[in-house]
Amino acid sequence: MTLDPAIHVQGVEKSFKDVHVLRAVDFDVARGSIFALLGSNGAGKTTLIRILSTLLKADAGSAVVHGYDVATQAAEVRESISLTGQFAAVDEILTGRENLVLIAKLRHLADRGGTADALLARVSLTDGGGRRVSTYSGGMRRRLDIAMSLIGGPPVIFLDEPTTGLDPQARLQVWAAVRELAAGGTTVLLTTQYLDEAEALADRIAILHQGRILVNGTLTELKRLLPPAKVEYVEKQPTLEDVFLAVIGRSATAVPDGADL
Amino acid sequence: MNKHLFGDTATLLGRSLRHILRSPDTIITTAITPIAMLLLFVYVFGGAIDTGDVKYVNYLLPGILLITVASGIAYTAYRLFLDLQGGIFERFQSMSIARSAVLWGHVLTSVVANFASLALVVLVALLMGFRSSAGVLTWLGVAGILALFTLALTWLAVIAGLAAKSTDGAGGFAYPIIFLPFISSAFVPTDRMPGPVRWFAEHQPVTSIVNTIRNLYAEQAVGNDIWAALAWCVGVLVLAYGIAMMVYRRKIS
Numbered sequence: 469m470t471l472d473p474a475i476h477v478q479g480v481e482k483s484f485k486d487v488h489v490l491r492a493v494d495f496d497v498a499r500g501s502i503f504a505l506l507g508s509n510g511a512g513k514t515t516l517i518r519i520l521s522t523l524l525k526a527d528a529g530s531a532v533v534h535g536y537d538v539a540t541q542a543a544e545v546r547e548s549i550s551l552t553g554q555f556a557a558v559d560e561i562l563t564g565r566e567n568l569v570l571i572a573k574l575r576h577l578a579d580r581g582g583t584a585d586a587l588l589a590r591v592s593l594t595d596g597g598g599r600r601v602s603t604y605s606g607g608m609r610r611r612l613d614i615a616m617s618l619i620g621g622p623p624v625i626f627l628d629e630p631t632t633g634l635d636p637q638a639r640l641q642v643w644a645a646v647r648e649l650a651a652g653g654t655t656v657l658l659t660t661q662y663l664d665e666a667e668a669l670a671d672r673i674a675i676l677h678q679g680r681i682l683v684n685g686t687l688t689e690l691k692r693l694l695p696p697a698k699v700e701y702v703e704k705q706p707t708l709e710d711v712f713l714a715v716i717g718r719s720a721t722a723v724p725d726g727a728d729l
Numbered sequence: 730m731n732k733h734l735f736g737d738t739a740t741l742l743g744r745s746l747r748h749i750l751r752s753p754d755t756i757i758t759t760a761i762t763p764i765a766m767l768l769l770f771v772y773v774f775g776g777a778i779d780t781g782d783v784k785y786v787n788y789l790l791p792g793i794l795l796i797t798v799a800s801g802i803a804y805t806a807y808r809l810f811l812d813l814q815g816g817i818f819e820r821f822q823s824m825s826i827a828r829s830a831v832l833w834g835h836v837l838t839s840v841v842a843n844f845a846s847l848a849l850v851v852l853v854a855l856l857m858g859f860r861s862s863a864g865v866l867t868w869l870g871v872a873g874i875l876a877l878f879t880l881a882l883t884w885l886a887v888i889a890g891l892a893a894k895s896t897d898g899a900g901g902f903a904y905p906i907i908f909l910p911f912i913s914s915a916f917v918p919t920d921r922m923p924g925p926v927r928w929f930a931e932h933q934p935v936t937s938i939v940n941t942i943r944n945l946y947a948e949q950a951v952g953n954d955i956w957a958a959l960a961w962c963v964g965v966l967v968l969a970y971g972i973a974m975m976v977y978r979r980k981i982s
Contacts, residue, residue: 521823522822522823523822523823523981525982543825546823546824550823550824551820553816553819553820554816555816556816557815557816557817557819558817559817561747561751561752562747562748566747571820573736573740574740574741574821574824574826575825576733576736600751
């Protein structure tokens with residue numbers, strides 16, 4: 469890799485009073501890749517995202533995003549990123565389309581209406597675009613939230629637990645959107661507490677635990693940390709998720725209500 | 730100064746104004762308590778209050794206008810608090826916009842919303858027999874003082890909204906301000922109040938502002954009251970603005 473990493477974090481520390489949330493965190497994220505920060509609640513994921521998105525200052529260490537230092541070049545960092553926080557940061561009283569136009573205006577873009585319509589189509593919200601967000605489901609809200617992050621095409625996107633609280637179908641839609649972003653060259657740093665999410669999406673995975681990165685590597689590398697796989701014969705049962713998706717998939721193409729299986 | 734300050738402020742002002750247009754109940758509930766007081770004092774207590782040759786509704790209106798603003802700013806604190814809580818505040822802060830545009834959007838919205846409520850209250854007062862022979866310039870003067878008063882209280886509301894931990898806390902700071910006009914010349918003349926109360930009433934900001942507006946409407950000399958009123962408004966405005974900006978900077982860095 470000859471290019472500088474999109475995100476370079478070195479020795480970042482952060483404490484709130486006497487709680488050490490981050491203790492010397494180091495990692496790099498390559499341009500155009502998906503990097504998953506895996507950790508349980510309270511591991512420090514959100515604190516790290518807030519530092520990288522200039523909302524919080526680190527106590528020590530340095531972080532560079534898209535070539536700019538988050539502490540000394542905050543304005544340039546903000547030009548290069550967008551943040552989708554843990555809770556959908558959307559305006560409930562405005563319609564979906566108005567939310568997108570608002571962000572397009574604040575990004576100082578010329579064609580706000582066109583941008584908004586294109587993004588509504590991209591996250592399959594064209595039909596709901598004229599409705600107030602307060603009437604949206606959790607999945608629609610999250611999709612709108614992500615669409616708002618895409619405005620202006622920032623090269624680096626932070627997604628803080630993008631699928632927490634979503635149903636399986638909405639979750640898959642978010643995954644598809646994330647993959648599409650990375651395919652288009654955007655660097656994605658996402659945090660998650662779901663192991664399968666990191667496994668399904670990320671090029672590299674780092675496990676953050678009690679403010680430290682314990683391991684950092686590709687899925688294959690991480691799997692090699694454990695003893696080699698042994699072969700077991702297990703009856704392949706469909707998971708509940710398979711059943712759920714199969715059933716609602718069928719009902720979308722007309723199955724009588726309450727069909728007995 | 731950021732080159733986008735005016736543009737971003739206008740954008741965010743448009744956003745909160747749209748909120749108000751979609752729930753105009755905030756304008757109406759702001760005006761309802763002052764209107765109820767106006768009715769109560771003019772038709773129930775007013776007969777027992779001696780204001781000399783001045784019609785009581787004419788005497789009372791300036792104080793009621795201040796109460797209207799004091800109850801209106803609670804919504805400003807509330808709206809700001811909701812933004813902070815909902816995450817949209819962080820989204821704005823993580824974008825490359827003028828840093829103070831978020832606050833100015835709310836502050837200007839407060840001025841517009843309060844003036845809408847004030848217009849409602851004045852309309853009811855006119856129906857109840859309030860009359861002023863004042864010309865356009867004098868009305869503009871009154872509007873100017875009310876705008877200054879609204880700005881001063883709005884920046885106090887910004888401090889409350891930024892510092893609040895709950896929605897109740899965000900709006901609760903307004904109650905003492907709503908109560909302040911009762912211990913002033915707003916409802917009854919101060920000269921028959923007992924010593925210490927009278928001293929307080931005559932030296933607190935509401936009395937000088939009320940007297941100024943009352944004299945402007947009556948087309949009488951405003952005397953020194955106008956200077957005291959302006960000094961209070963500008964003083965509170967500068968102080969509240971300074972503290973609000975300090976709290977804000979601590980919040981966003």
